[in-house]
Amino acid sequence: MIQLRSVSKKFKLFNQQNAIISVIENANLNISPGECVALVGASGSGKSTLMRMIYGNYLATSGSILVDGIDLTKAEPREILEVRKRKLGYVSQFLRVVPRVPTLKVVAEPLLSIGKPETESLEIAEELLEELNIPKKLWQLSPTTFSGGEQQRVNIARGFAYEFPALLLDEPTASLDKENRDIVISLINRAKNKGTAIVGIFHDQQARELICDRQIDVKKFTPDINGSDA
Amino acid sequence: MTPLLKVENLKKNYGTQIGCSGISFNLHPGEVMGIVGESGSGKSTLLNCLAGHLQPDEGSVFYNTKTDGLVDTILMNEPDRRMLGRTDWAFVHQNPRDGLRMSISAGGNVGERLMAVGERHYGHIRENALSWIDQVEISTDRIDDRPSTFSGGMQQRLQIARNLVTGPRLVFMDEPTGGLDVSVQARLLDLLRSLVIKMNLSAIIVTHDLAVVRLLADRLMVMKSGHVIESGLTDQVLDDPQHAYTQLLVSSVLQV
Amino acid sequence: MDYNFAYLDEQTKRMIRRAILKGLAIPGYQVPFSSREMPMPYGWGTGGVQVSASILTPEDRLKVIDQGADDTTNAVSIRKFFEKTAKIPTTENTEEATVIQTRHRIPEQPLMDSQILVYQVPIPEPLRFLEPRESETRKMHALQEYGLMHVKLYEDISINGAIATSYAYPVKVEDRYVMDPSPIPKFDNPKMEMEAVQLFGAGREQRIYALPPFTKVRSLDFEDYPFEPSKADYKCNLCGSDSSYLDEVIIDDKGGRMFVCSDTDYCQKMIAKHGEVSKPDNQRALP
Numbered sequence: 185m186i187q188l189r190s191v192s193k194k195f196k197l198f199n200q201q202n203a204i205i206s207v208i209e210n211a212n213l214n215i216s217p218g219e220c221v222a223l224v225g226a227s228g229s230g231k232s233t234l235m236r237m238i239y240g241n242y243l244a245t246s247g248s249i250l251v252d253g254i255d256l257t258k259a260e261p262r263e264i265l266e267v268r269k270r271k272l273g274y275v276s277q278f279l280r281v282v283p284r285v286p287t288l289k290v291v292a293e294p295l296l297s298i299g300k301p302e303t304e305s306l307e308i309a310e311e312l313l314e315e316l317n318i319p320k321k322l323w324q325l326s327p328t329t330f331s332g333g334e335q336q337r338v339n340i341a342r343g344f345a346y347e348f349p350a351l352l353l354d355e356p357t358a359s360l361d362k363e364n365r366d367i368v369i370s371l372i373n374r375a376k377n378k379g380t381a382i383v384g385i386f387h388d389q390q391a392r393e394l395i396c397d398r399q400i401d402v403k404k405f406t407p408d409i410n411g412s413d414a
Numbered sequence: 415m416t417p418l419l420k421v422e423n424l425k426k427n428y429g430t431q432i433g434c435s436g437i438s439f440n441l442h443p444g445e446v447m448g449i450v451g452e453s454g455s456g457k458s459t460l461l462n463c464l465a466g467h468l469q470p471d472e473g474s475v476f477y478n479t480k481t482d483g484l485v486d487t488i489l490m491n492e493p494d495r496r497m498l499g500r501t502d503w504a505f506v507h508q509n510p511r512d513g514l515r516m517s518i519s520a521g522g523n524v525g526e527r528l529m530a531v532g533e534r535h536y537g538h539i540r541e542n543a544l545s546w547i548d549q550v551e552i553s554t555d556r557i558d559d560r561p562s563t564f565s566g567g568m569q570q571r572l573q574i575a576r577n578l579v580t581g582p583r584l585v586f587m588d589e590p591t592g593g594l595d596v597s598v599q600a601r602l603l604d605l606l607r608s609l610v611i612k613m614n615l616s617a618i619i620v621t622h623d624l625a626v627v628r629l630l631a632d633r634l635m636v637m638k639s640g641h642v643i644e645s646g647l648t649d650q651v652l653d654d655p656q657h658a659y660t661q662l663l664v665s666s667v668l669q670v
Numbered sequence: 671m672d673y674n675f676a677y678l679d680e681q682t683k684r685m686i687r688r689a690i691l692k693g694l695a696i697p698g699y700q701v702p703f704s705s706r707e708m709p710m711p712y713g714w715g716t717g718g719v720q721v722s723a724s725i726l727t728p729e730d731r732l733k734v735i736d737q738g739a740d741d742t743t744n745a746v747s748i749r750k751f752f753e754k755t756a757k758i759p760t761t762e763n764t765e766e767a768t769v770i771q772t773r774h775r776i777p778e779q780p781l782m783d784s785q786i787l788v789y790q791v792p793i794p795e796p797l798r799f800l801e802p803r804e805s806e807t808r809k810m811h812a813l814q815e816y817g818l819m820h821v822k823l824y825e826d827i828s829i830n831g832a833i834a835t836s837y838a839y840p841v842k843v844e845d846r847y848v849m850d851p852s853p854i855p856k857f858d859n860p861k862m863e864m865e866a867v868q869l870f871g872a873g874r875e876q877r878i879y880a881l882p883p884f885t886k887v888r889s890l891d892f893e894d895y896p897f898e899p900s901k902a903d904y905k906c907n908l909c910g911s912d913s914s915y916l917d918e919v920i921i922d923d924k925g926g927r928m929f930v931c932s933d934t935d936y937c938q939k940m941i942a943k944h945g946e947v948s949k950p951d952n953q954r955a956l957p
């Protein structure tokens with residue numbers, strides 16, 4: 185489902201003495217449907233960079249990244265957006281929404297954007313919010329004022345509203361209590377069983393063990409010393 | 415898929431001064447493109463060339479018309495181009511005073527485009543104007559008030575209503591949130607965003623405000639000295655800029 | 671001192687006749703012409719006078735009306751002007767006249783194909799109040815972009831509940847040009863589809879336009895707010911006519927008023943025929 189072939193990433197910082205920082209080199213990865221892979225490695229080792237490249241948020245310097253057969257490194261913006269709409273979901277650590285939009289709408293939006301009828305979409309959103317213990321009285325409010333844990337759960341609900349065939353998870357359980365964490369883990373496992381290919385960053389080791397089929401240490405994609413190879 | 419707008423090698427000089435040069439891109443139905451760059455980078459020149467307000471020196475702007483498919487709007491005769499400008503296209507000016515008739519009521523402003531395309535039933539025009547004034551979140555009892563009595567944000571929303579009433583497919587926007595204070599900006603952006611989605615509009619938005627494009631635009635073109643120096647998916651260009659100027663632009667934004 | 675026939679020199683008249691012919695060929699289109707200084711101020715009918723001067727022949731008989739009346743200053747002085755410079759006979763009788771110069775009215779008596787009606791026009795551009803740029807209005811005419819005219823009518827309805835424009839009511843000529851009929855009351859608009867040639871002269875604005883006989887002239891309106899020619903809902907206090915256009919005349923400082931025909935010739939003919947109304951029945955004091 186997700187394939188990385190000889191992917192590398194260098195940042196060139198024009199405004200800082202043209203420094204070139206090489207973060208990833210020759211990364212190869214293959215994630216099948218129903219498989220969950222955890223990226224591990226020290227902070228700054230390039231986990232997030234790799235995730236962002238798979239999402240098309242960062243450009244790969246070389247190599248190719250295929251999601252369901254579409255090479256994101258060569259795709260047009262609208263093709264990438266189409267992949268993000270229908271194939272590849274992303275649950276980030278932080279919620280980024282337009283102010284004024286109520287929580288229920290935020291969660292239903294991925295469904296609405298692919299043309300699912302409004303009532304049906306809102307129904308699914310309600311189920312998810314309920315499952316994730318977001319109090320009903322908050323549903324009509326914008327999540328911008330919610331607590332960190334609540335925001336994260338809204339974010340997760342949004343990520344799981346549409347059943348993406350591929351999902352990227354960035355610390356989905358980070359600021360959750362045990363009860364909610366277990367709920368999120370079961371959500372992830374449910375998606376996995378339905379065939380979703382998952383790549384994630386989990387600092388929570390227990391969660392990682394409960395969900396992931398294998399771990400990839402990003403260190404093996406990292407160039408030796410601080411990228412002074414320019 | 416046929417693009418809605420196909421721009422090839424567009425160039426416009428002001429004497430020896432470059433306005434914009436070597437611009438080519440395709441815009442597809444439902445796509446929103448942002449053009450960012452500093453003042454004088456040629457983004458407004460480009461927008462005006464695209465919208466037929468300025469005659470470019472070279473290049474073509476093909477538009478996928480409803481009846482005849484792709485037609486070069488630069489070679490198109492003027493009546494047809496102006497007709498396009500009143501029906502299938504819309505242009506939202508930075509200053510609502512440029513896009514509204516200040517001495518005519520809000521309803522008349524919204525109705526003008528309908529009357530321009532031949533609507534001759536007062537009741538229908540009125541109904542349409544009311545519905546649009548409501549959609550842009552202006553109280554419908556203000557329909558007979560002149561825009562000069564409106565706040566800046568209301569004027570801008572009225573200008574949007576006036577433009578969208580004929581159901582255009584392509585909207586040009588020149589700094590749509592430019593003169594507005596921040597709280598009003600958010601509301602306008604949210605409104606624009608929902609209208610773009612609801613009406614499946616294609617849009618080209620010129621702005622120097624990166625927050626505006628992050629929220630509204632699917633893709634981005636960065637301009638400097640009349641040239642496009644970088645383009646791509648909006649969040650990719652903003653989060654992983656490849657060109658020195660873009661990196662400077664992105665890093666210059668003050669964080670709140 | 672002797673003037674050239676009808677004051678203007680022959681070259682000027684030829685220039686104006688060319689403009690008139692062009693105007694007749696393109697009904698409703700405003701033809702620019704190089705308007706001359708006339709021995710009267712702008713606003714006193716310099717455009718109409720130049721058109722009249724250019725079409726008059728020694729055989730013509732001229733009538734001049736100002737708001738329908740033959741005996742107001744403007745009408746009298748223009749009549750005198752042509753009596754002096756063209757030495758032609760004048761008349762107050764509508765039927766007898768071959769050329770009628772008018773300010774803001776069309777005579778009640780239907781005109782014939784042997785007559786010419788010359789209008790004095792203050793502002794010939796119907797789009798002017800909505801679009802101040804001449805370059806833009808010319809383009810709008812060329813491209814038939816007339817939506818703006820309806821915006822004006824829309825404003826009228828939304829503010830007054832009905833189309834309140836009562837004079838200079840815009841018309842569309844032969845389904846092509848939108849034209850200002852000069853400030854005639856909209857009551858007169860339907861009469862513009864007539865046997866006689868109609869010529870319009872705007873001296874200050876340097877424009878001439880024209881309507882050949884039987885030209886289609888339609889007043890702009892909305893489907894649900896159709897055009898309605900209107901007049902004061904009274905009878906003439908002098909002749910008793912209930913079909914002619916009326917002027918309201920204040921007759922004392924206690925609010926007394928009366929309504930009389932604005933067309934003095936018509937009114938007099940009616941009186942000659944039926945006698946004067948003995949006791950004005952609709953003379954009412956204002957509250």
